[in-house]
Every structure is written in C-alpha cells, then in structure tokens.
Amino acid sequence: MSHLNDPKVLIALDFDDEEAALNFVNQLSPQDCRLKVGKEMFTYFGPEFVKKLIAKDFDVFLDLKFHDIPNTVAKAVVAAAKMGVWMVNVHASGGPEMMIKAKEALLPFGEKAPLLIAVTVLTSMDADELSRLGVTKSPQEQVLYLATLAKQSGLDGVVCSAQEASSLKDKFGKNFKLITPGIRPQGSEIGDQKRIMTPKLALENGSDYLVIGRPITQAEDPVAALAAINLSL
Numbered sequence: 001m002s003h004l005n006d007p008k009v010l011i012a013l014d015f016d017d018e019e020a021a022l023n024f025v026n027q028l029s030p031q032d033c034r035l036k037v038g039k040e041m042f043t044y045f046g047p048e049f050v051k052k053l054i055a056k057d058f059d060v061f062l063d064l065k066f067h068d069i070p071n072t073v074a075k076a077v078v079a080a081a082k083m084g085v086w087m088v089n090v091h092a093s094g095g096p097e098m099m100i101k102a103k104e105a106l107l108p109f110g111e112k113a114p115l116l117i118a119v120t121v122l123t124s125m126d127a128d129e130l131s132r133l134g135v136t137k138s139p140q141e142q143v144l145y146l147a148t149l150a151k152q153s154g155l156d157g158v159v160c161s162a163q164e165a166s167s168l169k170d171k172f173g174k175n176f177k178l179i180t181p182g183i184r185p186q187g188s189e190i191g192d193q194k195r196i197m198t199p200k201l202a203l204e205n206g207s208d209y210l211v212i213g214r215p216i217t218q219a220e221d222p223v224a225a226l227a228a229i230n231l232s233l
C-alpha cells in the first residue's frame with residue numbers, strides 16, 4: 001500500500017542475517033520510511049523475506065536492477081508485481097525495447113502495478129569509471145541521455161544521483177520520479193559512493209525518494225539515525 005504521508009526515506013536493508021534485519025524492521029514504522037531489498041538480501045532470503053516486509057505494511061522497493069533480454073525482464077517484473085512490491089527497477093542501458101516490454105507487461109496489474117524505474121548511472125561511478133566503460137559523456141550527460149530513453153519508454157522515473165536531480169526535474173516534470181541513492185548526512189562515511197549529497201539538499205534539488213543504507217543501518221542507534229534524518233528534511 002502507499003501511505004498518505006509519503007515517507008521520503010527508503011532504507012536499504014543490506015543485511016546478511018534475516019533475524020537482525022527483522023529485529024531492526026520491527027522497530028520501524030511504515031509512516032516513517034519505506035524499505036529497499038536489494039541483491040544481497042534477495043539472494044539470501046528471496047521472495048519470502050520481501051513478503052514478510054509487505055505483511056508488516058511496508059512499501060518495498062525491489063532493487064534487483066534487471067538487465068537482460070526484453071522477454072526475460074518483462075517476466076521478471078511480472079513476478080515482482082505478483083509479490084506485491086511498490087517499486088521495481090531495470091537498467092536503462094538494457095535499452096528502450098526492454099523497458100517498453102517491461103512496462104507493457106505490468107499493464108494488466110492496473111493501479112496495483114509497481115512503479116517501474118530505470119537505473120541510469122550508478123552513484124558509485126564518476127567520470128573516470130565511466131570512461132573505463134568507453135563512455136565519454138560526463139555522468140550528468142549520460143544520466144540525462146538514459147533518463148530521456150526511460151521517459152520515452154513510458155517508465156515512471158529513474159535512479160540517479162541527487163546531483164542530477166534538479167536538471168532532470170526541470171526537464172521531465174514533477175510526475176517523473178527521481179530515486180536517489182548516494183545520500184550521506186553531514187559527517188557520515190562516504191564508502192564506495194562517488195556522487196553524493198546530504199538528505200536535505202537532495203530533496204531541495206528535486207529528489208522524490210532518498211535511498212539510505214549504511215548511514216542508518218551501521219549507525220550506533222539506527223532508529224535514532226532515521227529519526228534525525230527525517231527531522232532534518
């Protein structure tokens with residue numbers, strides 16, 4: 001279900017221990033955050049774990065970043081929709097045909113279809129890393145290029161960094177959702193993220209949802225860390 005107060009923080013539940021993750025989740029309210037399940041937890045604990053979170057009334061973003069041939073990706077997003085997730089994603093670099101097929105596959109779910117989002121350029125990548133892939137555009141230009149393909153393919157929004165959010169909001173309007181990982185409250189460890197921003201600035205820049213993992217889950221008091229972030233917004 002979608003909550004009336006539309007919590008902005010999507011907590012990245014990157015745990016290798018299901019009990020520890022559920023102990024943490026049991027201290028949270030769906031009014032204060034949504035939850036993201038990514039490749040680590042899904043690979044360990046699968047759809048049953050996702051269903052446990054949904055049963056606790058949380059909106060779940062299934063962050064599996066599908067990238068495959070159109071038929072396979074379309075079937076995978078249908079499986080996600082049947083699980084009841086709120087949001088699911090694919091890689092924009094899988095191409096327009098793949099994105100269009102995925103969107104079409106969700107049509108039978110009507111209003112219950114999850115939001116379908118395309119990953120543009122990972123927030124762990126900077127210009128150097130992109131150039132190692134043979135991409136000579138800047139991260140900003142490449143994000144804009146892939147976001148344009150996603151928008152033209154009928155997707156609901158993109159994953160990008162908050163550094164690109166204001167230009168994407170200006171170009172695509174308020175209904176095209178911008179999901180931004182690489183969020184780092186002042187003073188927190190940057191880790192492997194390259195294109196970062198604080199939670200407050202990210203929202204001011206046009207982010208719709210802030211994906212935050214380690215600054216919350218690795219904090220001494222994760223519940224207090226979430227509360228402090230929500231208060232700062």
Ligand SMILES: O=c1ccn([C@@H]2O[C@H](COP(=O)(O)O)[C@@H](O)[C@H]2O)c(=O)[nH]1
Nearest residue numbers: 012038121122123181182211212213214
């Ligand atoms: O471009 C992307 C896409 C996805 N992610 C995911 O978000 C979280 C970020 O966690 P932190 O601990 O806050 O760095 C993580 O699950 C990634 O897989 C991303 O970081 N960047």
